Amino acid sequence: xxxxxVEVSTxxxxxxxxxxxxxxxxxxxVINPADGSAIAMLPYASAADVDHAAQVAHKAFLEWRDVxxxxxxxxxxxxxxxxxxxxxxxxxxxxxxxxxxxxDAIMEVKRAIQMVEVACGMPSLMMGDSLNDVAKGIDCxxxxxxxxxxxxxxxxxxxxxxxxxxxPFAIAAGNTFLLKPSEKVPMTPTRTAELxxxxxxxxxxxxxxxxxxxxVEALLHxxxxxxxxxxxxxxxxxxxxxxxxxxxxxxxxLGGAKNHLVVMPDADLPKTVEAILSSAFGAAxxxxxxxxxxxxxxxxxxxxxxxLVEKTQALHVGDGSKAGVDMGPVISAEHRxxxxxxxxxxxxxxxxxxxxxxxxxxxxxxxSYVGPTxxxxxxxxxxxxxxEIFGPVLSVIRARTLDEAIDVVNASDFGNTTTIYTQSGKxxxxxxxxxxxxxxxxNMAVSAPMAFFPFAGWKNSFFGDLHAHGKDAVYFYxxxxxxxxxxx
Ligand code: NAD
Numbered sequence: 001x002x003x004x005x006v007e008v009s010t011x012x013x014x015x016x017x018x019x020x021x022x023x024x025x026x027x028x029x030v031i032n033p034a035d036g037s038a039i040a041m042l043p044y045a046s047a048a049d050v051d052h053a054a055q056v057a058h059k060a061f062l063e064w065r066d067v068x069x070x071x072x073x074x075x076x077x078x079x080x081x082x083x084x085x086x087x088x089x090x091x092x093x094x095x096x097x098x099x100x101x102x103x104d105a106i107m108e109v110k111r112a113i114q115m116v117e118v119a120c121g122m123p124s125l126m127m128g129d130s131l132n133d134v135a136k137g138i139d140c141x142x143x144x145x146x147x148x149x150x151x152x153x154x155x156x157x158x159x160x161x162x163x164x165x166x167x168p169f170a171i172a173a174g175n176t177f178l179l180k181p182s183e184k185v186p187m188t189p190t191r192t193a194e195l196x197x198x199x200x201x202x203x204x205x206x207x208x209x210x211x212x213x214x215x216v217e218a219l220l221h222x223x224x225x226x227x228x229x230x231x232x233x234x235x236x237x238x239x240x241x242x243x244x245x246x247x248x249x250x251x252x253x254l255g256g257a258k259n260h261l262v263v264m265p266d267a268d269l270p271k272t273v274e275a276i277l278s279s280a281f282g283a284a285x286x287x288x289x290x291x292x293x294x295x296x297x298x299x300x301x302x303x304x305x306x307x308l309v310e311k312t313q314a315l316h317v318g319d320g321s322k323a324g325v326d327m328g329p330v331i332s333a334e335h336r337x338x339x340x341x342x343x344x345x346x347x348x349x350x351x352x353x354x355x356x357x358x359x360x361x362x363x364x365x366x367x368s369y370v371g372p373t374x375x376x377x378x379x380x381x382x383x384x385x386x387x388e389i390f391g392p393v394l395s396v397i398r399a400r401t402l403d404e405a406i407d408v409v410n411a412s413d414f415g416n417t418t419t420i421y422t423q424s425g426k427x428x429x430x431x432x433x434x435x436x437x438x439x440x441x442x443n444m445a446v447s448a449p450m451a452f453f454p455f456a457g458w459k460n461s462f463f464g465d466l467h468a469h470g471k472d473a474v475y476f477y478x479x480x481x482x483x484x485x486x487x488x
Pocket of ligand 1: 156158236237255288388456461
């Protein structure tokens with residue numbers, strides 16, 4: 001059965017080689033945040049569906065692990081070609097259900113394709129080490145073996161890319177995979193799953209299970225599932241990590257963020273402002289790498305804020321699918337309300353709004369729009385300085401020295417990414433060394449590591465050991481074995 005045969009407006013799950021629409025709960029609408037319209041219906045799978053999929057995945061694993069790795073990557077080569085062919089179509093779906101601009105969407109799809117490219121290198125990536133005659137007549141080498149059934153649970157903000165931090169690596173390494181995407185954006189991962197199936201991935205090697213909490217809990221507890229990859233907010237990341245590790249599973253759980261952008265007095269101001277705008281307001285601030293606190297050092301604050309406010313006021317908020325729009329809506333009316341609540345709180349706690357996004361002028365009132373917001377005079381203890389808002393709200397905490405700026409950054413409970421803007425190599429080097437953050441940029445807008453480098457933060461931004469993609473993904477999805485051999 002194909003997705004279309006289930007029903008045009010229904011987003012189906014792909015379980016045991018079939019497109020299915022589970023019937024245990026009433027389907028939920030998928031909303032286009034640009035205008036509030038329902039664009040599809042999503043049936044949620046149940047714990048019984050997860051059990052069925054896990055059994056099928058386990059059976060498939062017993063064969064897939066024995067397929068030579070050079071053959072396992074062949075469907076991924078075909079997948080890359082199909083993704084490239086359908087990149088614009090995927091990006092259009094992504095904009096419709098997520099709201100991000102057409103440019104942000106196509107950039108995301110390109111990043112997703114890079115993950116597949118890197119996973120195609122698995123024959124080299126999963127090689128072990130070897131040394132003959134470690135003692136007289138004894139040889140030693142290491143091999144990497146797949147774990148079994150792996151599962152991925154992903155957030156709403158990167159529905160094309162984040163799932164591909166996971167399954168291309170897991171599958172190429174010889175595992176089978178169950179993907180549970182965000183229920184807010186199920187259409188993009190469904191389209192990319194269709195292409196994976198078209199690329200010839202064998203039945204049971206990849207399955208797509210749509211749903212909510214019931215599906216997640218079933219995945220975390222299922223005895224046949226050996227590893228969980230999670231990306232989402234910190235409270236859920238922590239919960240997933242604690243629950244699944246207690247079940248003896250391997251877990252990588254990437255959480256939320258509160259990212260600081262430190263501006264030194266010698267920074268190139270026009271370039272810095274351009275980078276801050278892109279970091280804070282790109283994808284409506286709904287990136288885990290979004291800058292949400294600017295820390296100007298010394299007397300740079302005045303000229304920096306003047307230019308930043310001027311450029312922010314010129315941003316055009318509207319339907320992300322339309323040309324000339326710089327910032328689309330946030331994901332939902334509910335999330336918009338939450339962000340507006342944070343802006344109210346910022347005013348209440350004494351921060352000074354230089355740009356107030358509570359009225360997104362000119363945008364469709366049926367959509368979930370928040371205008372770009374900048375708060376000056378923010379103090380480290382304020383709610384807007386501490387909590388992840390995940391929207392286009394930028395706080396300014398002024399610091400007198402680099403030391404003071406580093407203290408502000410390190411006081412955060414989060415440690416996902418940060419950037420320093422400076423022309424001083426010494427200041428940049430010191431910053432890179434001293435900040436307690438997983439991904440550190442110098443003069444960057446968004447320091448997103450490429451597919452062949454690892455991706456993850458520190459502190460409450462990450463629970464686990466091995467990060468996403470790069471070599472860490474190879475190590476995460478494989479178990480190492482040491483072989484010692486002596487022949488008489
Ligand atoms: P979320 O935590 O609400 O949801 C993520 C996933 O968890 C979804 O699939 C959802 O269905 C599931 N989930 C939600 N509540 C659950 C519960 N109570 N029990 C079990 N499962 C549950 O996150 P979101 O709103 O979709 O995404 C935004 C968050 O993701 C932000 O905090 C952002 O910083 C974070 N994020 C982090 C990274 C990173 O690399 N660290 C990347 C992207 C997004």
